[in-house]
Amino acid sequence: MKTAFRLVLLAAIAALGFWLWTVLFPGPEKIIRQKIARLAATTTVDAHDSNLTRAVKVGNLIGAFAVAAEISCDVPELGSRTLSGRDEIRDTARAVLAGLTTLKVEFLDVTIHLGADKSTAEVSCTVRVDTGDKRDYGVQEMRFQLKKMDGDWLITRAETVKTLS
Amino acid sequence: MIVCWQLSAGFRFNISVQSAHVPPPHWLRVVLIGRRPKATLMRIAVLVVTCFITFRFVLLPIRIEGISMLPTYQDHQINCLNRLAYLRHEPQRGDIVSVRLSDAHGLANPSVAYLKRIIGLPGETVSFHAGHAFINGQLLDEPYLKLPCDWETKPFPCSPKQYYVVGDNRSMPFSFHTKGRAERDHIIGKILL
Numbered sequence: 001m002k003t004a005f006r007l008v009l010l011a012a013i014a015a016l017g018f019w020l021w022t023v024l025f026p027g028p029e030k031i032i033r034q035k036i037a038r039l040a041a042t043t044t045v046d047a048h049d050s051n052l053t054r055a056v057k058v059g060n061l062i063g064a065f066a067v068a069a070e071i072s073c074d075v076p077e078l079g080s081r082t083l084s085g086r087d088e089i090r091d092t093a094r095a096v097l098a099g100l101t102t103l104k105v106e107f108l109d110v111t112i113h114l115g116a117d118k119s120t121a122e123v124s125c126t127v128r129v130d131t132g133d134k135r136d137y138g139v140q141e142m143r144f145q146l147k148k149m150d151g152d153w154l155i156t157r158a159e160t161v162k163t164l165s
Numbered sequence: 166m167i168v169c170w171q172l173s174a175g176f177r178f179n180i181s182v183q184s185a186h187v188p189p190p191h192w193l194r195v196v197l198i199g200r201r202p203k204a205t206l207m208r209i210a211v212l213v214v215t216c217f218i219t220f221r222f223v224l225l226p227i228r229i230e231g232i233s234m235l236p237t238y239q240d241h242q243i244n245c246l247n248r249l250a251y252l253r254h255e256p257q258r259g260d261i262v263s264v265r266l267s268d269a270h271g272l273a274n275p276s277v278a279y280l281k282r283i284i285g286l287p288g289e290t291v292s293f294h295a296g297h298a299f300i301n302g303q304l305l306d307e308p309y310l311k312l313p314c315d316w317e318t319k320p321f322p323c324s325p326k327q328y329y330v331v332g333d334n335r336s337m338p339f340s341f342h343t344k345g346r347a348e349r350d351h352i353i354g355k356i357l358l
Binding site for chain 1: 231264265266267273275276277279281327330343344345346347351
C-alpha cells in the first residue's frame, strides 16, 4: 500500500513537473499558437472600444509582423489586395478599425508545420470574420508564414487561400 | 468443474437466503440506478464510450449556417455528417458533402466546413448556361433546384483529383456564391439526412 501510494505520488509529481516545464519553457508550436490567438484578439474590436484602445491594438498588431511582411487577401465582395511592409499594414489597419463599429476575427483549426531548421513555420487555419453588419464575409482558408527573428516569431507573410478553385 | 458448480449453487443459495430477509429497494432507486447498480454503471460507461466514438469520429453533429443550400437545407438546421461514407467508394454526383477549409491531414474534425453538392466528377468539365449546369456539354438534370438561376460561365475542367461542388441556391450572382473545384482530400464526409 505504501509503495503504491509512493508510486502514485511520484507519478503526480512527474506530471506536475512536466506541466510546469511546458508552461515555463513552451515549445515553438505552443508559442506560435499563442501568437495566432493574440493576433485574433488584437484584430477584434468592440463597439465600446475607444479610439485609444483601437490605436493600441493597431500597435500590437504591427508588432506581430516582420518589417518586410506581406499580406495578400482576397475578400469576398471587396476583391483582392496586397499589403507590403509594416507601414502599409499599419495604415490599412487604422483605416479598417476606425471605419468599423465592431470586428470579430477568429482563427479556427490552426495547424502548424515547423520548418526543418526550427526557425520558420507555416500555419494553416480557417478565418471567420464578423463585422456586425449584414455583410457576410463567410469563412476562408488562411496561411501564415512565420520566421524566428531575435528570439521572437514574426509573421512574414499572410494570405487567404481559395479552397474551392 | 464440480467444485465450481457447488460454489455457484452455494452462492445462489446465499443470495436467496439473504434476499428473503432484505427488504426490496425503494422504487425510486430502482428507476434511477436499477436493481443492479454495477451493471447499470457498466451500461452507462459503454453507452458514453459508444456515443463519444460515434459522434466524434463517425457521425458528426453539424449546424448548417447560411442560405447557399436552400431549399434543400435551411439556415440553422441541425444534421449529421457521415465521415465513413467514402471508405468503400468515391463520392458520387448529387452527393451533398462537407469540404474542409484548413489543412486536410489528420483525423481532427474541422470547426467550420462548406456544405455543397457535387455536380462534377474528376476529369469532367462543368459549365453553366442560362442557369443550367452542363457536364462535358451535356445538360445535367437537377430536380432539387427550385430557385431561379441565370448563371453564364466559362467551362471549368476538373483534374483527376477534383470534384466540382456548388450549392442548391443559385439565385444570387455567380460571384457571390461560394462554389468551385474541391480536392478529394478536402471532402470529409457526406450529409446523413
